[in-house]
Amino acid sequence: MEASSLNRLIEELKRLPGIGTKTAQRLAFFLMKVPKERALGLARAIEEVKEKVRFCRRCGNLSENDLCGICSDSRRDAALICVVQEAMDVLAIDRMGEYRGVFHVLHGALSPIDNIGPDELNLRPLMERLEETEVREVILATNPTIEGEATAMYLARLIHAKRGIKVSRIAHGIPMGGHLEYADEVTLSKALEGRREIQ
Amino acid sequence: MEIRRLSLQHFRNIRSCIVVPGRGINILFGDNGQGKTNLLEAIYFLSHLGTFRPTAQKDLVRQGMQWGRVEGTIEDQGVPKDILLTIGEKEKGVRVNGKPVSRGVDYYGTFDVTLFSPETLNLVRGAPEGRRRFLDRAIYSLDRRYLYDLKEYRKILQQRNVLLRLIREGRVPRRELTVWNEQLVRTGSRILQRRYRFLKEYVEYCTGIFRQLVHKEGELRILYHATLVRKGEAMTGGLSEIQEKFMAGIAAVVDREIQGGTTRIGPHLDDLSFEVAHGPAKSFASQGESRMLALALTLSEARFHSEKKGAPPVLLLDDVASELDPVHRQRLSRFLCRMGQVFLTTTDKDLDEKMEVSSTRFLVERGEITLVKNGEKL
Numbered sequence: 001m002e003a004s005s006l007n008r009l010i011e012e013l014k015r016l017p018g019i020g021t022k023t024a025q026r027l028a029f030f031l032m033k034v035p036k037e038r039a040l041g042l043a044r045a046i047e048e049v050k051e052k053v054r055f056c057r058r059c060g061n062l063s064e065n066d067l068c069g070i071c072s073d074s075r076r077d078a079a080l081i082c083v084v085q086e087a088m089d090v091l092a093i094d095r096m097g098e099y100r101g102v103f104h105v106l107h108g109a110l111s112p113i114d115n116i117g118p119d120e121l122n123l124r125p126l127m128e129r130l131e132e133t134e135v136r137e138v139i140l141a142t143n144p145t146i147e148g149e150a151t152a153m154y155l156a157r158l159i160h161a162k163r164g165i166k167v168s169r170i171a172h173g174i175p176m177g178g179h180l181e182y183a184d185e186v187t188l189s190k191a192l193e194g195r196r197e198i199q
Numbered sequence: 200m201e202i203r204r205l206s207l208q209h210f211r212n213i214r215s216c217i218v219v220p221g222r223g224i225n226i227l228f229g230d231n232g233q234g235k236t237n238l239l240e241a242i243y244f245l246s247h248l249g250t251f252r253p254t255a256q257k258d259l260v261r262q263g264m265q266w267g268r269v270e271g272t273i274e275d276q277g278v279p280k281d282i283l284l285t286i287g288e289k290e291k292g293v294r295v296n297g298k299p300v301s302r303g304v305d306y307y308g309t310f311d312v313t314l315f316s317p318e319t320l321n322l323v324r325g326a327p328e329g330r331r332r333f334l335d336r337a338i339y340s341l342d343r344r345y346l347y348d349l350k351e352y353r354k355i356l357q358q359r360n361v362l363l364r365l366i367r368e369g370r371v372p373r374r375e376l377t378v379w380n381e382q383l384v385r386t387g388s389r390i391l392q393r394r395y396r397f398l399k400e401y402v403e404y405c406t407g408i409f410r411q412l413v414h415k416e417g418e419l420r421i422l423y424h425a426t427l428v429r430k431g432e433a434m435t436g437g438l439s440e441i442q443e444k445f446m447a448g449i450a451a452v453v454d455r456e457i458q459g460g461t462t463r464i465g466p467h468l469d470d471l472s473f474e475v476a477h478g479p480a481k482s483f484a485s486q487g488e489s490r491m492l493a494l495a496l497t498l499s500e501a502r503f504h505s506e507k508k509g510a511p512p513v514l515l516l517d518d519v520a521s522e523l524d525p526v527h528r529q530r531l532s533r534f535l536c537r538m539g540q541v542f543l544t545t546t547d548k549d550l551d552e553k554m555e556v557s558s559t560r561f562l563v564e565r566g567e568i569t570l571v572k573n574g575e576k577l
């Protein structure tokens with residue numbers, strides 16, 4: 001009896017990305033041992049996030065309001081849009097503290113194998129933004145994988161077809177494929193190729 | 200590069216041995232099934248962390264044992280390196296100078312060998328995959344970016360092939376192919392450009408070595424058959440030219456690609472052919488000539504490699520001298536004397552006399568390896 005609720009917790013934890021059976025067991029036993037308040041604090045935090053956090057209407061970023069903190073910040077340069085694959089990437093770029101423009105989150109990248117085509121991406125709102133607001137430049141910061149590259153190419157064409165907005169692709173410090181195993185030569189030769197405006 | 204000392208434990212049929220090879224030619228002789236190829240395989244393993252035979256990693260461990268060890272002291276242009284490989288049921292450990300190396304890619308290039316085995320014969324007569332693999336390996340052993348491009352290209356192909364099928368089933372509009380065509384062309388053209396560039400230089404080495412080994416005034420031509428070039432059409436090998444032809448080629452076959460659900464042109468389908476005086480070696484060369492040609496191609500790769508890297512790789516020649524007539528054997532030995540360290544296997548205990556070379560000789564008998572000098576075991 002007592003074990004079945006514990007088992008359920010373990011099974012739930014195992015569904016989280018990057019967590020296998022061993023880790024799930026360790027976490028579950030840890031939660032069992034800590035004071036009730038702390039464990040419930042975690043449960044409540046999860047609940048709150050699920051109730052409050054949604055996607056920003058404009059850019060697709062995570063937000064507690066209709067518009068996210070970045071979209072509603074008037075000091076941000078709304079004419080400069082950085083397009084990323086995931087909301088996580090917004091955090092990563094913003095943490096550097098140098099970027100003053102706004103974002104657009106696609107929630108994925110083109111990948112026929114995974115059945116992800118243009119319709120599965122958060123694209124239409126981006127095209128609407130380009131129609132409705134004055135946009136000077138779009139920076140394509142999709143991942144340096146073949147899927148991210150394909151997505152960047154696709155977007156570049158789409159945007160160019162619409163109007164003369166400058167489109168650029170970020171130069172990658174990490175090698176294509178995102179795997180660090182390919183040593184410096186690859187990075188170097190990629191970096192030299194990078195920094196290009198997409199025509 | 201050179202092996203100064205090799206020590207094996209529980210590797211194949213070798214229980215335990217320490218071999219101190221000579222700097223030049225080393226001859227491993229013994230009857231069939233005694234462990235000669237196993238010893239070469241151990242050296243190959245030290246370089247590639249894998250084997251050239253179609254067998255599972257765990258089969259490398261001596262039967263009935265839990266683990267095996269291959270340990271080598273390599274000298275690379277005067278600098279010694281200690282390499283230790285352990286093979287277990289599941290795991291493989293790699294240490295260089297006592298430090299563990301966790302990823303194969305980081306190890307790559309630590310110790311270079313070039314192998315000629317009876318399977319290399321398929322290079323001339325066998326299926327195109329073998330020739331593509333030979334070509335690709337020769338290029339990426341000097342250029343890691345090429346290996347990386349090959350891997351990317353394979354992923355692009357997979358995506359594109361799935362998309363072709365989705366289009367055939369009417370589930371996806373055809374215009375979605377555009378970006379995948381561009382990706383294919385971008386990466387594929389880079390691969391092609393490297394291949395053309397490599398072959399241009401490589402063929403010079405081959406012709407020279409072919410003349411030394413096979414035929415004094417012999418002509419050897421290596422032709423690259425690109426699926427995106429039509430018969431009789433010229434190709435200079437410039438990047439933008441390749442890209443243009445690639446794009447045009449796709450446009451010409453895309454309907455059939457969609458029907459068939461696979462990519463029909465690109466470096467993954469290309470082939471090489473070797474032409475001697477009379478025509479394609481595939482149809483004209485005799486058994487012995489094919490063998491010499493394959494050998495010349497392999498030795499050329501080693502020579503090319505050594506020019507680029509500044510030191511020759513260790514040559515492993517499995518069973519190469521059998522079937523060679525005295526004239527060709529002589530030529531081979533004259534050539535080998537000018538390479539670096541060489542390991543030759545043979546069942547012929549008098550091979551050294553027949554080749555007229557000074558060599559270090561080892562008798563291989565039931566997995567035991569013994570140095571032999573002046574006919575006496577030491």
Ligand SMILES: Nc1ncnc2c1ncn2[C@@H]1O[C@H](COP(=O)(O)OP(=O)(O)OP(=O)(O)O)[C@@H](O)[C@H]1O
Nearest residue numbers: 211212230231232233234235236237258260261262
């Ligand atoms: N894991 C293993 N444990 C024990 N013995 C093995 C193992 N793997 C292979 N062998 C044995 O090693 C022997 C083959 O050795 P090898 O292929 O080196 O022969 P060889 O000397 O090259 O012979 P040939 O002249 O016929 O090519 C075989 O008898 C085989 O059974």
Ligand SMILES: [Mg+2]
Nearest residue numbers: 235236518544
């Ligand atoms: Mg053998």
Ligand SMILES: [Zn+2]
Nearest residue numbers: 056059068071
């Ligand atoms: Zn927003």
